[in-house]
Amino acid sequence: MSSSHRTPAAATDSKSSRSFYVGFCLAGLGSVLFSAKAVVAKLTYQYGVDALTVIGFRMLLSLPFFLLISLWQMHKVRKKEIPALTRRQVAELVLLGFIGYYLASLLDFIGLQYITAGLERLILFLSPTFVLLLSTVYLKKEIFPRQWVALALSYLGVALVFFQDLSFSGSNVLLGSVCVLGSAISYAIYLIRSGELIQKIGSTRLVAYAMSISAVYTLAHFLFIQGWDGLVQPMPVYTLSVIHAILNTVLPTFMIMWAVERVGASMSAQLGLLGPVSVLFLASWFLHEPITAVQLVGTAFVLAGAMVLSRRR
Known part of the structure; x- marks a missing residue:
């Protein structure tokens, strides 16, 4: 049967399949771009700037x-296509903007001054485990045996890399790791607090308002x-900051959001695993950080x- 005589069901399946693969690519590439911010930040530090300058630009x-x-x-609110925000929602956005994208980013970039990009990405990847632990405390959710195994594996992996970096770089690794750990905890709180709000105002509005x-x-x-x-600042700082802002912040933020709409949050989260892996190789390529066993x-x-x-629903 020629393509011009495809049934409506076949055309729908083709469109759905195309949408899935677009979402699949968006989630994977978005994760790599977002994770690469650590490499760009480390490159920017070579020009004598501090963490506040990096996040400021x-x-x-x-x-x-x-x-x-x-x-x-x-x-869209003025056209009454979407409801206006309530005072409580505005207050929550003000809090989320402070916790999720200001405090978490500031602590992250301070930590990056002292530890490798690879270790930073691994520590930040503990955010889902903090979400799980904090949900247990505040939302009274039960942690299942399978999840305890996941927690143990995650923390063991970070501990291995941490002690190796500690032997290479000294006590500053501890300071940097504590800062990045604080960033991961801050972002986990942001995820928990934004969970209910995103259902009411939508992901696009939440991200745009919170980032602003x-x-x-x-x-x-x-x-x-x-x-x-x-x-x-020196010209390379401006160049790297443009890359940081567009390729490592704006694009991946919306790419991952669009991916969630096409392939769902679970698939997007699993493709997010590409992030810490990509940073190891990107850091080795651009920063000459060693890749060890x-x-x-x-x-x-x-x-x-x-x-x-x-994979836990």
């Missing part, structure tokens, strides 16, 4: 994109500490644990 350059999406959402609010916190902090003089074993443990958690 990141949010300054990505803010216009999120503001445009926010204005589009406000336009986070940018205000970040830029206020940046200008208070460094003033307008902080905007004067301990790193590979540790990464395998973390991925195994995350795989178990992502």
Whole structure:
């Protein structure tokens, strides 16, 4: 049968299949791009800037994109296509913008000054385990034996890489790891708090508003500490910051959101496992960080644990 004589059911299946593969690619590529922010940040540190400058430029350059999406959402509210936010929802967004994209990012980039990009990505990948533990405390959810195994595998993997980095770099690894750990916990709290809100206002509006609010916190902090003089940096800092803002922030944020719409949250989460693996090789390529057997074993443990958690409905 020729393509021009396909049945409606066949055409629907073809469209559904195409949508799935588009979502599959978006989730995988989005995870790699988002994880690569650690490599870009480390490259930027080579020009003598600090964590606040890196996150400040990141949010300054990505803010216009999120503001445009926010204005589009406000336009839809005025046309009564979507409901207006309540005062409580606005207050929650202000809190989420502080916790999820300001505090978590600041702690992450401070930590990156002291530890390798590979270790940073593994620690951040513990966020699902923190979500599980915090959900047990605040939402009274039960942890099943299978999930305890996943937790043990994840923490064992991070411990292996941590102690190797500690032997290479000294006590600063402990400080950097604590900062990144704080980032992972902060982001886990953000995920828990945003779970109910996203059902009410939608993922596009939540991300655009929360990122815009986070940018205000970040830029206020940046200008208070460094003033307008902080905007004067070497040309490579501007170039890397544009890459950081567009390729490692704006694009992956929406790519992963679009992927969830096409393949679901579970599949997107499993494809997110590409992130820590890609960072090992990207860090080796761009930063000349060694890939050791301990790193590979540790990464395998973390991925195994995350795989178990992502498959848990």
